[in-house]
Amino acid sequence: MAKAHIEQTISNLKQGTRSIDSQITVAHWLLSNDHGPTSDGIKRSTIGDDLSNSLSHTAGTSLSHLADIGLVAEFLEQDITYTIAEWHPDTFVMGMVEQAATDGIEALIDDLEPVKAEDDTAEIVADGSGLSLRGVVADAFDLCPQKVESYLRGGDPVERLNKVTEAIEESEEHKIGDNYGKIEFRNPAYRYRLTETARQLYEL
Numbered sequence: 637m638a639k640a641h642i643e644q645t646i647s648n649l650k651q652g653t654r655s656i657d658s659q660i661t662v663a664h665w666l667l668s669n670d671h672g673p674t675s676d677g678i679k680r681s682t683i684g685d686d687l688s689n690s691l692s693h694t695a696g697t698s699l700s701h702l703a704d705i706g707l708v709a710e711f712l713e714q715d716i717t718y719t720i721a722e723w724h725p726d727t728f729v730m731g732m733v734e735q736a737a738t739d740g741i742e743a744l745i746d747d748l749e750p751v752k753a754e755d756d757t758a759e760i761v762a763d764g765s766g767l768s769l770r771g772v773v774a775d776a777f778d779l780c781p782q783k784v785e786s787y788l789r790g791g792d793p794v795e796r797l798n799k800v801t802e803a804i805e806e807s808e809e810h811k812i813g814d815n816y817g818k819i820e821f822r823n824p825a826y827r828y829r830l831t832e833t834a835r836q837l838y839e840l
Contacts, residue, residue, distance in 0.1 A: 639664060642707070642837040649705045653778045655693035662687065662698040663707060666830050673835055677711065677827030696799070697778050699828050704791060707834040713825035723817035733819060737793035740816035744788070744800065747813050748773065751782045766809040776803035794819050 646659050653659075665687055671678050684695035691698065702708035721729045721736050729736040748770045767775065773788070774781045776799055788796055801818045804810050830838075 638838065638840060641840040642834060645837055646702070646705070646707070650701050652780065652783070653701055655697050655701065655778050658691040658693040658695075659698040659701050661690055662695060663702060663830070663834065666708070666828070667834075667838060671829045673709070673830060673832045675829045677709075677713075677829040679825060679827055683828065693778060700777070700791075700795070700799075703828075706831055707837075708828050709831050710792075710795075710826055710828055712821075713827050720820045721817065722820075723812075723815065729819065734793055737797045737819055740797045740819070741788050741793055743813060743815035744773075744797070745785055748784065767807065769804070769810050772803055772807045772810060773800050776800050 642663055643660050646663065647656055650656055650659060662683060665683065666672075666678070669678070680695055680699060683699070684691075687695060699708055699710065703710050719729050719733050720727055721740070723740070724736050726732070726736075749768050751770070770781050770784055773779075773784050777784075777787055777796075779787055788800070797816065798818050801812060801816070804812055
């Protein structure tokens, strides 16, 4: 199968990101390991472990970008028994997961500093000790700081809220706000595989 068409598609559609090489590597890995549209998929951790020395960005970042442009499908291995958002007024949010995640994202956006920089570099906090909250979020998704709000409001709100919550938890300068946080699933196991669109590009 030819690889040039899918490489060009990723390069064109994700030209504003810094992880294009990693995205291409992940897509080719899925193909070479038979994780096409009809497969049972593979866990992100397995991809990350196998490509640990081949990626400049995390497997999760690459998979998120590939899912954004319809080349990778993300799905749960099994049904979710219950869903918890400890920060939410209704801790058990079954039936309202997406709305709870959307509310959390909007609360996070309210905490972001205004965009001040005109270039692609993440803004630094005033005392120079590290990234601003906006910078932490931008780095988590491999984005320019000014694109954070629109990115958070698109795609899967649960995935994006959880990923940005983890990034803030790992930062030394910032803490999670009172009105947002992780949405937890019982035994979550996201799996990934190439979509039919990706398969067709490989066959061009």
